[in-house]
Every structure is written in C-alpha cells, then in structure tokens.
Amino acid sequence: MTLNKNQYEVVIIGGGIVGCAASYFLAKQGVRSLILERDTVAGHSSGFALGGLNPLGGFGIPGPLSEFSLKSFDLHTNIHSELFENTGVDTEYDSHLHITLAISDKESVAIKDKLKWQQNVSKFNVEWKSKEDILAIEPRISPNIIGGSIIQNVATVDPYKTTLAFLMGAEKLGSQIKYTEVISVTLEKEGYYRIKTKSDNLIAEKVVFAMGPWTQFAKEWTGINIPVEPLRGQILKMNIEGPPLTYVSWGSNYIVTKSDDLIWLGTTEERVGFNEKTTNEARKSMLDSVLSIFPYLLDAQVVGHTACLRPLSLDGLPILGTTEKSENLIISTGGGRKGILYGPLMGKLTSELVTGSNIDMDISMLSPDRVFEYSRESDNDPFRF
Ligand SMILES: Cc1cc2nc3c(=O)[nH]c(=O)nc-3n(C[C@H](O)[C@H](O)[C@H](O)COP(=O)(O)OP(=O)(O)OC[C@H]3O[C@@H](n4cnc5c(N)ncnc54)[C@H](O)[C@@H]3O)c2cc1C
Incomplete structure (x- = not known):
C-alpha cells in the first residue's frame, strides 16, 4: 500500500x-x-x-x-540506559533488597515452597530468614512476624x-x-x-x-x-523522617521508599468495573495493615492517594x-x-x-x-x- x-x-x-x-x-x-x-x-x-x-x-x-518474567526483568535492566541515552529521560531504575514477610504459618509454607525454584535463578541470591534475621535487617518491622525471604537485586522504576x-x-x-x-x-x-x-x-x-x-x-x-477486566488498585504516598525503607511485601500489601523520597504503600485488589476513584475504605485498610507491620508509621503524614486499573485476563x-x-x-x-x-x-x-x-x-x-x-x-x- x-x-x-x-x-x-x-x-x-x-x-x-x-x-x-x-x-x-x-x-x-x-x-x-x-x-x-x-x-x-x-x-x-x-x-x-x-x-x-x-x-x-x-x-x-x-x-x-517463569521465562517471560525473567526475560522481562532482563529487558528492563538492559534498556534503561539505552532509553536515557536516546531520550534524556531517566526511568529511575533502582535496585532494592526485597523482603517477603510471613505473618502466618500458611504464608511461611507458601514462601518456602517457592524458594527452591527462586534459588536456582542465581543472580538474586534468595534466602529464607528467621524473624531475628529480618529484624536485624529492618528493625522498624514489628516482631509479630514469623520470618520471611529476602531477594537481592530486584528493582523499581518510575512507570x-x-x-x-x-x-x-x-x-x-x-x-x-x-x-x-x-x-x-x-x-x-x-x-x-x-x-x-x-x-x-x-x-x-x-x-x-x-x-x-x-x-x-x-x-x-x-x-x-x-x-480482560479492570482490577482496581490504590496506593498511598507517605512522608516521615528516617532512612529509606527497602521493598517489603506481606499478603497483598507492599511498601518501599521511591526516588521521590516518599514511602509508597499499596495496595488493593477491587473488582469495581471501570471506576478509577480513590476510597476512604481502601485508605483505612491499607493504613491498618501497614501499622500492624510498621508501627513507627503512625506518625507518618499521608501526602498522596491514587487509584488505577490493572488489565487482568x-x-x-x-x-x-x-x-x-x-x-x-x-x-x-x-x-x-x-x-x-x-x-x-x-x-x-x-x-x-x-x-x-x-x-x-x-x-x-x-x-x-x-x-x-x-x-x-x-x-x-x-x-x-
Ligand atoms: C495500584 C497499582 C500498582 C501497580 N504496581 C505495579 C508494579 O509494581 N509492577 C508492575 O509490574 N505492575 C504494576 N501494576 C500493573 C501495571 O500498572 C499495569 O499492568 C500496566 O500499566 C498496564 O499497561 P497497559 O499499557 O497494558 O495499559 P494502560 O496503562 O491502561 O494503557 C492503556 C491506554 O489505552 C487508552 N485507551 C483505551 N481505550 C482507548 C480508545 N478507545 N482510544 C484511544 N485510547 C484508548 C487508555 O486511555 C490508556 O492510556 C500496578 C497497577 C496498579 C493499579
């Protein structure tokens, strides 16, 4: 044509x-x-x-x-400098230690079940850690945990x-x-x-x-x-004095300090159609959940609240x-x-x-x-x- x-x-x-x-x-x-x-x-x-x-x-x-996910990660790792050279836009690719917390015995079993496969992917050095080990890495975590896994070298970007x-x-x-x-x-x-x-x-x-x-x-x-259906998720952004938080997840929630120096706290999974509004219920449930894991955040100021829709097949x-x-x-x-x-x-x-x-x-x-x-x-x- x-x-x-x-x-x-x-x-x-x-x-x-x-x-x-x-x-x-x-x-x-x-x-x-x-x-x-x-x-x-x-x-x-x-x-x-x-x-x-x-x-x-x-x-x-x-x-x-498995393969799709690892190849996706490699592509991000390889492309951020190419994008910066071509466009001057910094995607803010940042490596983190990722801690997945087990709060219940069921979660502990689920985390350990995946360890063997994760440990075969050499570059991430995945390990199970006891409660004491986790608290030594991040003392601001509540002692009400069983333990968790750590993964080195995962990353965040500015989407x-x-x-x-x-x-x-x-x-x-x-x-x-x-x-x-x-x-x-x-x-x-x-x-x-x-x-x-x-x-x-x-x-x-x-x-x-x-x-x-x-x-x-x-x-x-x-x-x-x-x-494909929309699956709404909400995020709170918080501000508090202190060293940055590494990437920590528990249940369906996670937290990390991003390059804007704010603590990003997520998230929800809501089947509410194409509704992209934030809700007070989500804000309350995320805050309740994070305070049970990071009690020191009681003094944090919430400075942002967003909602958006994931495309879930x-x-x-x-x-x-x-x-x-x-x-x-x-x-x-x-x-x-x-x-x-x-x-x-x-x-x-x-x-x-x-x-x-x-x-x-x-x-x-x-x-x-x-x-x-x-x-x-x-x-x-x-x-x-
Ligand atoms: C709270 C939350 C946290 C998340 N965190 C992560 C994370 O940490 N890591 C991760 O990997 N993923 C994360 N995701 C998932 C990720 O954001 C999405 O899966 C991804 O952004 C989807 O990208 P997309 O390009 O497919 O769709 P979209 O970003 O939705 O883009 C689709 C575009 O199509 C446009 N469009 C639709 N219809 C038309 C039309 N008729 N004409 C013209 N334009 C149209 C829309 O306006 C839209 O801009 C998160 C999602 C949420 C909600």
Whole structure:
C-alpha cells in the first residue's frame, strides 16, 4: 500500500507502557507507527503503578510465566540506559533488597515452597530468614512476624517516566502519537482497516490493540473475544523522617521508599468495573495493615492517594498475539499486576509479531485464541507482587 495522508502501516491503540514500548521497538526495526491515545500518555495504570520489578513471584511464577518474567526483568535492566541515552529521560531504575514477610504459618509454607525454584535463578541470591534475621535487617518491622525471604537485586522504576521514554524514543525515530479516542475499527474490502476516531478517519494495514483493560471493547469492532477486566488498585504516598525503607511485601500489601523520597504503600485488589476513584475504605485498610507491620508509621503524614486499573485476563496470563481472524490485528494486554515488569517485553514481542520477525521464545500460552478458564489461583497467590 502506498501511504498517503491519514494512511499508516501500523496504528497502535493505547498510549500506556505496552503501546509505547511497541512503538519504540517497531521504530528500532524501521517501522514508524501512530499511537492513538484518548487521554494522556501513561494517564492510567502505566503512570500510577508502583513500578516494582520482581520477576521471582506473582501469578504463574514458577510456572507458565517463569521465562517471560525473567526475560522481562532482563529487558528492563538492559534498556534503561539505552532509553536515557536516546531520550534524556531517566526511568529511575533502582535496585532494592526485597523482603517477603510471613505473618502466618500458611504464608511461611507458601514462601518456602517457592524458594527452591527462586534459588536456582542465581543472580538474586534468595534466602529464607528467621524473624531475628529480618529484624536485624529492618528493625522498624514489628516482631509479630514469623520470618520471611529476602531477594537481592530486584528493582523499581518510575512507570510514568519509563512509558514516556519509550514514547520519546519512538518519536525520535519518526513515530507519532495523536490524542484522540478510537470509536471503531472496520475491515475494508481492500484488506486494510479503517479506524474511526473522534477527530478523523485513518487507514492502517495493521492494528495493535494495547488499550489496557479497555481492550475488551475491541470485541465490538473485531468480533475477537478479549477476556480482560479492570482490577482496581490504590496506593498511598507517605512522608516521615528516617532512612529509606527497602521493598517489603506481606499478603497483598507492599511498601518501599521511591526516588521521590516518599514511602509508597499499596495496595488493593477491587473488582469495581471501570471506576478509577480513590476510597476512604481502601485508605483505612491499607493504613491498618501497614501499622500492624510498621508501627513507627503512625506518625507518618499521608501526602498522596491514587487509584488505577490493572488489565487482568480471565486466566491471569497476558493476552498477546494475532488471532485466527487476522494476522494484521495484534492483541497486547493483560499484564495484570505485573504489567510494568512485562510491558517492555510485551511491546517488543508485539513489534516482532507486526514485522513477522523471529520470536526467540514460546508465547503460544499467551495466544488470544487459547481457551480461557477463570483462574482462582490468580486471586489467591501469596506472591502476587
Ligand atoms: C495500584 C497499582 C500498582 C501497580 N504496581 C505495579 C508494579 O509494581 N509492577 C508492575 O509490574 N505492575 C504494576 N501494576 C500493573 C501495571 O500498572 C499495569 O499492568 C500496566 O500499566 C498496564 O499497561 P497497559 O499499557 O497494558 O495499559 P494502560 O496503562 O491502561 O494503557 C492503556 C491506554 O489505552 C487508552 N485507551 C483505551 N481505550 C482507548 C480508545 N478507545 N482510544 C484511544 N485510547 C484508548 C487508555 O486511555 C490508556 O492510556 C500496578 C497497577 C496498579 C493499579
């Protein structure tokens, strides 16, 4: 197809971390794309997440996502300096010691069960520690714990800056972003796609759907079932004198001091549809939980409270690939609780699907054509974060 005005080789719907990373890796392969974003870049969970990068825990790890998770971590580790050189944006990649606390015997068993696999991944030096060992590392933790595991060299990034860096890197190589809402995508007789937006009509050879939890609505346009739902999470930001806190998690909560010198406390898991509002109930439950682990935070001042929506698929695995319906429609969503960790790799694999380049890992378990079954494990995994 000869490209005229309003005609594009690839249109990416969604300017979150997945869409922006896809655009960056496409541009590196010489393919200029157009991102269509209805709000602002990283205006939803890609800009408000914690940005914790722990590849050794979470749903499907160890399991179907082990390799995917480790490769995702390696990509973050390798790309932050490249992004800084290309764009001047510092993604604030920062290494941390990660402590997973066991508060109950059940959690202690669950943590120990995963240790053997984690210890085989050499660079993270994972160990079980007694209560006394943990309190020696971080004396501000309450003695009401059983023990826990420590993982060295996990990391955090600033998710907003990471997404922005991918976008700016793509733009430097000639790709574009346009701020408008996509209303429909239809296949024309000639084999190309007509994308109707609130501001105009565009033509594209290939379309990437990277709309986070809103990707489910692409079914109305394409007929492709994309079982992804919003899972709301809230974060409190706190201020208190004292040395920074390393990355600590317990149950479904976590805490870490980030590069803004604030303590970030998360989180909730709420199935409340597309409601991105903060709530007093969540604030209270997070504060109750953190005070049981870090009593010294009673004097902390809460200076921020945010909420955003994770894209969680029905079976807990990302949804990434083309479908039987068309090789020119690529679905890339469902990063769930680990979408910042997985986002760059999802973007890279998406770019390889678009260009038909060799993909050096098996991603068949992520296919949008797979049989989806609701996974209870994705709700109950003690290593969710
Ligand atoms: C509280 C919280 C904490 C988190 N912490 C972590 C963490 O520590 N580590 C981690 O790895 N992950 C974390 N996550 C998960 C992570 O934030 C998400 O999985 C990830 O950001 C999803 O990125 P995305 O690009 O798929 O979607 P999004 O960021 O949701 O981007 C999708 C974009 O598509 C746009 N869009 C939708 N429909 C249209 C349309 N019709 N037209 C145009 N644009 C459209 C939206 O406006 C949006 O900007 C956290 C999430 C939450 C909620």
